[in-house]
Amino acid sequence: MSGLSRILRTLRRSTLQAIPTAICIIVLNFILLQMAPGDAVDVLAAESGAATLEGMAAMRERFGLNAPVIEQLSAYLNRLLHLDLGTSARFGVPIAELIAQRLPRTLLLMALALGMAAIIGVALGAVMSSFAGRLSDRVLSILSLLFYSIPNFWIGLMLIVLFSVKLGWLPSGGSGSIGMGLTGWAALVDQARYLVLPAASLALYYVAIYARLTRAAMLEVRAQDYVRTAQAKGLPPLVVNVHHILRNALIPITTMAGMHVGAMLGGAVVVETVFSLPGLGRLAFEAVLGRDIQVLLGILLLSSFFVIVMNALVDLLHTFLDPKIGVH
Amino acid sequence: MRLPFFRNEPPTPYDMAAANLSNRELRLFLTNPNAVVGLGILASVALLALLAPALYPGDPLSVVAEPFLWPGQDWAYPLGTDALGRDVMAGALHGARISLYVGLAATIVGFGIGLLVGASAGYFGGRTDAALVKLIEVFQTLPNFVLVVVIVAVLEPTPTVVAVAIAIVSWPTIARLARAEFRSIRERDYVTAAHSLGCGSIHIMGREILPNALPPLIVTSSIMVASAILMESGLSFMGLSDSNIISWGSMIGAGREFIRTAWYLTALPGIAIVLTVLALNMIGDGLNDALNPRTQND
Numbered sequence: 001m002s003g004l005s006r007i008l009r010t011l012r013r014s015t016l017q018a019i020p021t022a023i024c025i026i027v028l029n030f031i032l033l034q035m036a037p038g039d040a041v042d043v044l045a046a047e048s049g050a051a052t053l054e055g056m057a058a059m060r061e062r063f064g065l066n067a068p069v070i071e072q073l074s075a076y077l078n079r080l081l082h083l084d085l086g087t088s089a090r091f092g093v094p095i096a097e098l099i100a101q102r103l104p105r106t107l108l109l110m111a112l113a114l115g116m117a118a119i120i121g122v123a124l125g126a127v128m129s130s131f132a133g134r135l136s137d138r139v140l141s142i143l144s145l146l147f148y149s150i151p152n153f154w155i156g157l158m159l160i161v162l163f164s165v166k167l168g169w170l171p172s173g174g175s176g177s178i179g180m181g182l183t184g185w186a187a188l189v190d191q192a193r194y195l196v197l198p199a200a201s202l203a204l205y206y207v208a209i210y211a212r213l214t215r216a217a218m219l220e221v222r223a224q225d226y227v228r229t230a231q232a233k234g235l236p237p238l239v240v241n242v243h244h245i246l247r248n249a250l251i252p253i254t255t256m257a258g259m260h261v262g263a264m265l266g267g268a269v270v271v272e273t274v275f276s277l278p279g280l281g282r283l284a285f286e287a288v289l290g291r292d293i294q295v296l297l298g299i300l301l302l303s304s305f306f307v308i309v310m311n312a313l314v315d316l317l318h319t320f321l322d323p324k325i326g327v328h
Numbered sequence: 329m330r331l332p333f334f335r336n337e338p339p340t341p342y343d344m345a346a347a348n349l350s351n352r353e354l355r356l357f358l359t360n361p362n363a364v365v366g367l368g369i370l371a372s373v374a375l376l377a378l379l380a381p382a383l384y385p386g387d388p389l390s391v392v393a394e395p396f397l398w399p400g401q402d403w404a405y406p407l408g409t410d411a412l413g414r415d416v417m418a419g420a421l422h423g424a425r426i427s428l429y430v431g432l433a434a435t436i437v438g439f440g441i442g443l444l445v446g447a448s449a450g451y452f453g454g455r456t457d458a459a460l461v462k463l464i465e466v467f468q469t470l471p472n473f474v475l476v477v478v479i480v481a482v483l484e485p486t487p488t489v490v491a492v493a494i495a496i497v498s499w500p501t502i503a504r505l506a507r508a509e510f511r512s513i514r515e516r517d518y519v520t521a522a523h524s525l526g527c528g529s530i531h532i533m534g535r536e537i538l539p540n541a542l543p544p545l546i547v548t549s550s551i552m553v554a555s556a557i558l559m560e561s562g563l564s565f566m567g568l569s570d571s572n573i574i575s576w577g578s579m580i581g582a583g584r585e586f587i588r589t590a591w592y593l594t595a596l597p598g599i600a601i602v603l604t605v606l607a608l609n610m611i612g613d614g615l616n617d618a619l620n621p622r623t624q625n626d
Contacts, residue, residue, distance in 0.1 A: 151561050153561075154561075300471070300475060
């Protein structure tokens with residue numbers, strides 16, 4: 001079977017799997033929205049400050065809030081189909097627009113953290129598996145267990161104490177220097193300086209996970225016959241390690257990386273709060289403070305869809321890494 | 329084996345073998361240095377949490393001394409005082425109660441839901457399985473922490489609500505494991521034997537399959553407690569917790585304002601979290617080595 005048709009099949013399969021999941025998530029979102037205390041009319045009434053009970057009842061009728069739940073659900077679905085997530089009561093801006101504004105910075109933060117975690121984690125895991133059972137393996141194992149146990153917001157704060165307060169090397173928060181008129185390369189470096197600490201605090205936990213995963217996967221692959229064959233052919237150990245062992249060990253790791261996107265979004269919420277980065281997480285925090293459930297639900301919905309898309313992409317990546325996947 | 333018909337019989341060789349096996353596992357667990365250190369730390373934290381009301385009676389949120397005493401400056405307040413003059417030691421001990429309570433409660437509820445869903449899916453198979461697997465998939469797609477934030481924001485931020493919210497996002501892990509175990513054990517001979525003796529589904533699931541499916545679930549549950557404590561600390565750090573109850577996360581959140589001058593206010597509660605979570609992860613590792621010997625790879 002040709003590569004293209006294999007990719008198309010994988011794409012079709014993951015799309016078919018994703019649709020029911022997406023519908024379930026939308027319904028769950030709707031249920032949470034119904035559970036929230038107060039409705040849009042309460043919010044509007046509180047904003048105007050002078051609403052009568054009769055006026056509020058009339059408004060509920062007009063907005064369809066007295067309609068049966070099932071009709072409200074279909075109205076909700078209809079609005080979602082038009083990419084309308086509602087309007088934020090706190091910010092007075094359409095929620096979709098608000099999220100679109102904040103999304104790029106969060107994506108950048110996550111991509112940086114995931115990249116950092118994957119590179120450092122896989123390298124550590126490869127070292128651990130090469131020295132399995134020896135002192136360096138044990139020390140790194142305990143270290144990775146420690147990384148695994150540190151709350152990301154706390155390590156963020158500790159990094160601020162060390163690198164911003166004591167050493168003064170990196171900024172403690174914000175998204176870029178204001179009023180310096182930086183352009184081009186200088187602006188990019190400036191932006192990066194503000195992202196180093198947040199990305200590092202978000203990455204630490206995943207460094208531990210990837211190190212442990214890589215170690216286990218490489219030890220398992222190392223016992224396979226084709227590795228012995230490669231060694232028997234007289235290939236240099238580095239080639240065997242990288243080309244035969246690591247490549248095959250990467251499959252379980254990429255699966256996990258796809259699953260981590262959702263968890264990382266959650267981590268970004270807290271880390272952005274620590275570093276006052278104006279991303280999606282910071283928006284969630286502001287929405288929590290302002291009791292703006294609609295914005296929160298919009299973020300939940302969008303991030304769930306993002307996870308679905310990422311899972312589909314990981315499936316595609318697997319068809320590249322392992323030709324056996326996706327045939328059936 | 330554990331059939332009602334044989335209950336009064338003397339122990340069979342199988343029972344003896346099972347007893348020896350669990351002894352061996354316990355010994356393996358207790359000779360693992362990581363597990364012992366983890367147990368020691370966790371026991372100390374639990375003891376301090378239990379003794380907190382006796383050692384520091386009264387509200388840990390009350391003002392007792394001058395503000396910003398550094399740790400060691402005045403031995404009446406070994407960990408110092410915060411910006412309002414509240415005793416950090418009292419806060420840390422009372423905070424341990426909340427962390428352990430939320431961690432345990434979330435894990436028990438999550439374990440219950442996960443076991444129920446996973447066992448039904450694995451045992452009954454067919455359409456039940458397909459529907460439940462979809463349910464698991466939906467909850468795995470929803471970003472955990474974001475969902476917890478939404479649930480707690482929609483309801484009230486009491487410790488019990490926080491625990492239930494964490495349980496709602498953490499059950500899928502147990503459910504997936506339980507499903508896999510029940511699916512494979514369902515095919516064993518002794519389950520078929522129980523079937524042919526006319527045992528009902530509930531009996532087979534509870535008395536025949538469950539005891540054999542437990543080991544991997546127990547390993548996972550100790551890590552679930554750890555991640556529940558991490559999530560709770562994140563929530564209370566963000567201010568999503570009952571403001572009348574002190575917790576490690578809320579102490580960090582309050583200390584954060586003074587990070588330039590009094591960084592110990594942020595550091596100390598964080599160290600408490602790290603130690604507790606590390607202990608639980610070490611116990612989880614030890615349990616894994618003792619109960620799943622085939623994953624021991626060195």
